[in-house]
Amino acid sequence: MSLILVTGGVRSGKSRFAEELAEKTSGSVIYVATGEAWDEEMTARIEKHQARRPAHWGCVEAFGQLADVRAASAGYEVVLVDCLSTWVSNRLMSVPEPEWRSESITQEIVRDAKEWLAGVAEAGQSQTVIAVTSEVGLGGVAMSRLGRWFADVLGDVNQLTARQADTVYAIMAGIPWRIKG
Template identity: 40%
Template sequence: MMQLILGGARSGKSRFAEQTAKDSNLNVTYIATAQASDREMQARIDHHQAQRPKHWTVIEEPLYLADCLIELDQPNQVILVDCLTLWMSNLLMHENAELQMQECLKLLNIIPILQSELILVSNETGLGIIPMGEISRRFVDESGRLHQQLGEIAEKVVFCVAGFPMILKGEK
């Protein structure tokens, strides 16, 4: 089963995803996509680390998410990926201009064959004004396309607002 959990910054999406993983009573592997490029980002990473159970396996993978999922895949476990929009930023800023498209396609192709339960967390980027800069517009566009494609194949899609999950697709 694959779940997509979307929401804005500080919407409660990560907390909801982590609680969902805990409630599964399965072993959890957490894939972190963030890179600490400055003090503020390091503080965010530290906050997330403090919230997670210490017994979870944590893998840091900023670029090659699909390969990481294939390597970790096994039945009777949850893999929680937080977050896809940081992953998208990493891909878009990479020197290889083709990497973003290649890695997104690879991810979409491997998800249906995974045996693990999969929880994907991402920021909903399409609710604001159209950004002024080209890279910002591309980020919003590519994130939105990826969310739509993932939403199609997900068994469950949840949108978090003010700490409250709203189920968009799947069980009520």
């Protein structure tokens, strides 16, 4: 098993780099899409990602628990999860405002990430998992309560994933830097 984390700022080129890495690793790739079309802009982003992917790749959507995609990804040599930050964002967007920063919801999301990571470890040598995420640790503190909660939860998920990852790349202005492995 190989877990590769690709992190960087928004629009840094991390998804494109991860896609190229997946293609170089194997032709047997399943793309785990976490983006939901909440509005026209997000619909356009999703369409851009779809157009860029090779037609022979499999695709599964993961809006809830990431661990739920294990069955769909069985038989593929590479699993490309794009991306953890959108997955966390989707989870938080479904929470009513009075429950923002709920410790139980935070723990639920982190627990789901740990369950997914346990499944990645169980896959053994049969799969390479490439996970894309946005780095929240380089910017300032968000101005909104929801934004601060997002940064806190995603920071926890990113740290868990990076600790387990064999290799971590940081992408800046389209340039990958290997920072682990």
